[in-house]
Amino acid sequence: MGEVRNCPTCGDLFNYTGMRDVCPKCYAKEEELYEVVYKFLRKRENRAANVDRIVEVTGVPSSLLYKWVRKNRLQRALFPNLGYPCDSCGKITTDGKLCEECQKDLKQNLREFEAAQEFREQIAERDASYHAKK
Template sequence: MGELRNCPKCGGFFNYTGVREVCPKCTQDEENMYEVVYRFLRKRENRAATVERIVEVTGVEEELLYKWVRKNRLQPALFPNLGYPCDQCGRITTSGKLCNECADGLKKDLNKFNAAREFRQARENQDKATYLSDRNNK
């Protein structure tokens, strides 16, 4: 069973079931805008249009374009200048939540952290070595 929520676009109430983030009326409006954008992009001369150009010609919100690219409704393989902002730095990316530079930086930091942890563990194991002496038996 869903929960009652306010639509973030129009403020109206709707039954949220986890599928759509907006009310049915706004969902239909988004679908109509998607059709306008898709018809624009299907034309050969518009396939390489940038996000700014699409917004200018169709009047659709930038955030909706990003949402459709994230959900693979508009595929960057077909429309090469489309993407969405990286969650960390804001650069345009076409897959995942992070751009390649941020993902590489994160991987490098994780590798450094793992190397430091392994070094600390090796030092701790080295310090735990027990040495027996035979002083009292002489």
């Protein structure tokens, strides 16, 4: 059973079942725009177009293009210059939610946190054994 939500595009109520994030009316409009974009990209000379070029030629909002790339409707293997913004810094990425740089930063921060946590545990152990010997 779905839940009733407001469409983020038009504001109408619709039954959200987890399949589509917009109402049926907006979904139909998105599908029409997808056909326009796909027709543009099918031409050999347009396959290397980036998001800015596609927006310029088709008039389709970049947010929809990013959505389609994220959902693999516009596949990177077929259209190599397409990507979507990193959730952290906004830099264009092609895999996951974070770009490589933000992934590295996050991993480094986790390593530092774990090292600090380990250091605090060692100090707590030392203090506990010191007080136990007294």
